Amino acid sequence: MSVTGAATVPSGKAQNSAAEAIHVENLHKKFGQLHVLKGVSLSARDGEVIAIIGGSGSGKSTLLRCINCLENPTSGIIRVNGEEIKLKADSHGHTIPADRRQIERIRSKLGMVFQNFNLWSHMTLIENVIEVPVHVLGVKRDVAIKEAEKLLSRVGLAEKRDVYPAYLSGGQQQRAAIARALAINPRVMLFDEPTSALDPELVGEVLKVIGDLAREGRTMVLVTHEMKFAREVATHVVYLYNGLVEEEGPPEQIFGAPKSERLKQFIRNIG
Amino acid sequence: MSQGHGASAMPLGPIFPRHACRRRCRRRLEPAIRGATLIDALLSASAAGIIELLSYNPPGWGGKLLFGLLHSLEIALGATCLGLMIGTAGAFGKLYGGPVVRDLLAVYTTVVRAVPELVLILLLYYAGTDLINQLLAALGYQRLDISGLAAGIAVLGFVQGAYSTEVIRGAILAIPQGQIEAARAYGMSPGLMLRRITLPAMLPFAIPGLANLWLIATKDTALLAVVGFEELALATRQAAGVTKAYFTFFFAAALLYLVVSLISNFLIGRVEARSRRGMPSIKEAR
Numbered sequence: 001m002s003v004t005g006a007a008t009v010p011s012g013k014a015q016n017s018a019a020e021a022i023h024v025e026n027l028h029k030k031f032g033q034l035h036v037l038k039g040v041s042l043s044a045r046d047g048e049v050i051a052i053i054g055g056s057g058s059g060k061s062t063l064l065r066c067i068n069c070l071e072n073p074t075s076g077i078i079r080v081n082g083e084e085i086k087l088k089a090d091s092h093g094h095t096i097p098a099d100r101r102q103i104e105r106i107r108s109k110l111g112m113v114f115q116n117f118n119l120w121s122h123m124t125l126i127e128n129v130i131e132v133p134v135h136v137l138g139v140k141r142d143v144a145i146k147e148a149e150k151l152l153s154r155v156g157l158a159e160k161r162d163v164y165p166a167y168l169s170g171g172q173q174q175r176a177a178i179a180r181a182l183a184i185n186p187r188v189m190l191f192d193e194p195t196s197a198l199d200p201e202l203v204g205e206v207l208k209v210i211g212d213l214a215r216e217g218r219t220m221v222l223v224t225h226e227m228k229f230a231r232e233v234a235t236h237v238v239y240l241y242n243g244l245v246e247e248e249g250p251p252e253q254i255f256g257a258p259k260s261e262r263l264k265q266f267i268r269n270i271g
Numbered sequence: 272m273s274q275g276h277g278a279s280a281m282p283l284g285p286i287f288p289r290h291a292c293r294r295r296c297r298r299r300l301e302p303a304i305r306g307a308t309l310i311d312a313l314l315s316a317s318a319a320g321i322i323e324l325l326s327y328n329p330p331g332w333g334g335k336l337l338f339g340l341l342h343s344l345e346i347a348l349g350a351t352c353l354g355l356m357i358g359t360a361g362a363f364g365k366l367y368g369g370p371v372v373r374d375l376l377a378v379y380t381t382v383v384r385a386v387p388e389l390v391l392i393l394l395l396y397y398a399g400t401d402l403i404n405q406l407l408a409a410l411g412y413q414r415l416d417i418s419g420l421a422a423g424i425a426v427l428g429f430v431q432g433a434y435s436t437e438v439i440r441g442a443i444l445a446i447p448q449g450q451i452e453a454a455r456a457y458g459m460s461p462g463l464m465l466r467r468i469t470l471p472a473m474l475p476f477a478i479p480g481l482a483n484l485w486l487i488a489t490k491d492t493a494l495l496a497v498v499g500f501e502e503l504a505l506a507t508r509q510a511a512g513v514t515k516a517y518f519t520f521f522f523a524a525a526l527l528y529l530v531v532s533l534i535s536n537f538l539i540g541r542v543e544a545r546s547r548r549g550m551p552s553i554k555e556a557r
Binding site: 068070100103104105106107108109110112114116117118119120121122123124131132135136164165166167184 | 447449450452453454455456457458459460463467468471472474546548549550551
């Protein structure tokens with residue numbers, strides 16, 4: 001096998017994409033006049049942890065949200081598990097998913113964790129965790145509950161199973177949100193700045209859970225401001241600047257020997 | 272005649288001194304006499320009369336009143352259910368629909384909320400049934416005898432729908448968008464998302480407004496008396512008209528409406544508490 005080490009795979013050959021969990025190619029996203037992504041490519045193979053870093057407004061969250069079409073890309077190719085998301089133009093010329101069932105199926109394989117947790121406030125933690133397995137994936141309720149209890153104790157929330165999210169700290173809510181993402185046994189986990197909304201003393205407990213997942217070989221795409229953490233857990237780091245990939249590579253190279261002047265400055269400022 | 276009248280007022284002379292102007296005297300004296308006879312009448316009636324008047328079986332009118340109340344509740348329930356369905360669909364149409372749908376809904380909610388309900392009821396009841404029958408005739412079907420119950424539910428439901436649309440639209444807008452986004456991100460279909468996330472999440476914001484609409488609906492049923500539908504208000508008017516015991520019957524009807532409101536308040540309170548189960552008490556945040 002002559003698989004290249006580069007994360008951007010320019011060709012869309014079938015044998016290459018088979019090993020890829022996520023493949024993004026030449027992605028553009030415009031919000032009206034604002035050109036947020038200007039042709040970004042990204043790839044995540046099984047077991048890889050991709051960290052996307054970059055300054056505010058660089059488009060890193062938008063890139064992540066395009067992967068499961070929470071934002072519809074203006075143009076470009078997105079493949080999940082080798083399956084290309086079919087897009088079409090609507091009557092206003094906006095790109096939208098062409099096949100609702102396809103996008104729903106793909107989304108149900110991607111475990112998304114949000115900056116603001118976004119737990120469903122009218123459900124207890126256990127109900128939050130079993131909601132998607134039971135109602136989207138068709139898992140039997142008692143099976144789902146057993147699995148959810150395991151996941152909640154894994155993130156240290158076993159005794160909070162019947163508590164509503166509003167009664168928990170941010171760190172607890174985010175750990176519950178991670179359990180909710182794990183409950184669908186996701187092919188890839190997507191983290192959108194999972195610790196940005198947390199009090200500093202709560203960041204550690206969430207990073208510990210994410211780090212454990214990374215070490216056990218979960219495929220992840222992680223948008224983060226935690227450089228130290230990205231360096232620890234990522235297998236590949238992508239630095240976005242102004243809607244383009246400015247530099248990418250293994251964490252030692254990105255943080256140890258950055259080439260781009262902008263990246264050097266970014267690391268200095270954050271560091 | 273005038274002499275006679277003056278004479279009849281005479282015994283009260285010492286208490287109500289007579290004046291030169293006879294007209295003023297009449298004004299003063301008659302309410303006093305009426306008041307006395309009213310209290311007398313009430314007292315004597317209360318002994319047995321009221322119970323007899325309100326007894327369930329004829330010659331009592333209680334059964335007829337309760338029957339009218341049942342009709343009122345049937346209509347209010349039906350209209351509220353229909354209104355909720357129209358309102359939910361309308362709210363989603365207004366929020367997520369295309370430009371044509373949104374414009375049509377804007378016309379619907381504006382017109383219905385601008386025209387007095389009584390006018391709408393008369394218009395929709397007579398014009399609506401006529402229109403349906405003309406349509407049926409044009410298509411070669413027989414004329415339909417539309418029941419008062421069905422027409423009442425349809426008309427009030429149509430009115431309720433316009434108000435519900437706005438209440439539910441506001442409630443949906445109050446849901447933290449992240450929760451909707453999470454549902455989308457996990458591959459929920461629109462129907463599932465509506466059932467599992469959007470409706471339960473908007474309920475705590477919608478219930479105060481919808482509870483208002485329900486109470487208004489129970490009372491709006493009285494408007495259907497004008498088209499001859501026998502609900503509580505018309506039954507009361509008939510009973511009062513026949514027996515001349517206006518006070519007794521209208522007071523009884525008012526009590527029935529009050530009881531309906533009190534029971535509704537109790538039930539709605541429980542539903543509201545249940546819908547707010549995930550929200551910390553507002554008192555703690557004071």
